[in-house]
Amino acid sequence: KAGVTQTPRYLIKTRGQQVTLSCSPISGHRSVSWYQQTPGQGLQFLFEYFSETQRNKGNFPGRFSGRQFSNSRSEMNVSTLELGDSALYLCASSWTTGAQGEQFFGPGTRLTVL
């Protein structure tokens, strides 16, 4: 069974631009969560989607948004990029939002904002 895939793997953008990252969960998984990882802040939760509905949202500005499609694939969008948005963005999937759901992570998208 294929793991969680994320595209693109690397991105370089300039301040003020916007970016869209994609995540394909493990087949059969319906929950997708996004995390931002930086050296200073560690792993920070962005949001979680289940069955195309946002179930949970972290403490990030409205420039960060996401969505989930009917096939469970998810995208996140960051508008008006800032230098501080440079980070590794990780996506995780699980088959349920229930207590038993083990989370599996993708390889991440490395975003660099210049």
Added chain:
Amino acid sequence: KQEVTQIPAALSVPEGENLVLNCSFTDSAIYNLQWFRQDPGKGLTSLLLIQSSQREQTSGRLNASLDKSSGRSTLYIAASQPGDSATYLCAVRPETSGSRLTFGEGTQLTVNP
């Protein structure tokens, strides 16, 4: 607010040693705890998942324990190898947060040949 702490922040050991990584959390109302491994610049690899009703889980040379009431977990690595060198992250899933995980800062492990 749930906080997760991992000690030590970094650890360097000779090959073959048995070692213990520690994780503590402030709120015992959790569904489960997961240990992950992260190689530099890579994603997270799930090592072990312990449900709140369990005391320990084992996979190969890894053994993780959970004491939910005291807010502690340990990851035991037996007979360490250079290939074990990585950052080890502990994450808890609070009961009130859906699939959201709260992570510790990690322990950076170096196993020297």
